[in-house]
Amino acid sequence: MPRAIWSGSVSFGLVNVPVKLMTATSPKDVRFHQLHDADGGRINQKRVCAVDGEEVEFQHIVKGYDLGGGRYVIVDPDDLASIDVEANRTIDIEEFVDLAEIDPVYFEKSYYLVPDGRAEKPYALLVETMTRSGKVAVGRFVLRTKQYLATLRARDGVLVLATMLYADEVVDPGELEVPTVADTAPSEKELDMARQLVESLSGPFEPEKYQDDYRDKVLALIEAKADGEIIVQPDVPATVAPVVDLMAALEASLARAKHSA
Secondary structure (H helix, E strand, O other), rough: OOOOOEEEEEEOEEEEEEEEEEEEOOOOOOOOOOOOOOOOOOOOOOOEEEEEEEEEOOHHHEEEEEEEEOOOEEEEHHHEEEEEEEEHEEEEEEEEEEHHHHHHHHHHEEEEEEEEOOOHHHHHHHHHHHHHHEEEEEEEEEEEEEEEEEEEEEOOEEEEEEEEHHHOOOOHHHHHOOOHHHHHHHOOHHHHHHHHHHHOOOOOOOOHHOHHHHHHHHHHHHHHHOOOOOOOOOOOOOOOOOOHHHHHHHHHHHHHHHHHO
């Protein structure tokens, strides 16, 4: 069972629901260690002082905010805890919105919230209320040294909290140089073909269908090398030429989609 990484309460009007925050995801990255190519020894990362060049033990390391010009403000955990003690242990629900109103670019990481102590009844009440309303709650809470914007929603009888980015943390698309319909003037026939292609590839989202093929190949490569196999470098495929005839590409794509359906 996942370990709780935070405990506090969900503030819902005058109702407080004690909860524990649990990890909801488990990324399956393939991790490599850094080794010395001459003898295979592990490379150690050392904390070295830039002033005297000496290695510094962890208990003598403090946090400093860079003011520029080589000047730092030292901030310790007690300083941060003194800012707002209540905020450190409360998820304050501020409003309820439709999930469709939130652009996915704002979502960061998901967690499960489970009842803490004898909070089963208010927890179940909040879950059922959110399930019936079809809404997601928006609020803020402090995790470690950062205040997060977050959403709460009900999923299979469990509260799911998703940390979010603030508006000033998301790059404005207006800063990007991208072509528009006015610039490229696609024909109605091209738009209709593209719409048909989208419809032919549409279906319900089934996450189980998608597997990390690249990770599987990396693990197979590692296993083969561990067994002493010689890995032959494959020929690099030729660079794919840019699409020139958009209509022909759309027609070929649509035909292939219909054939594989």
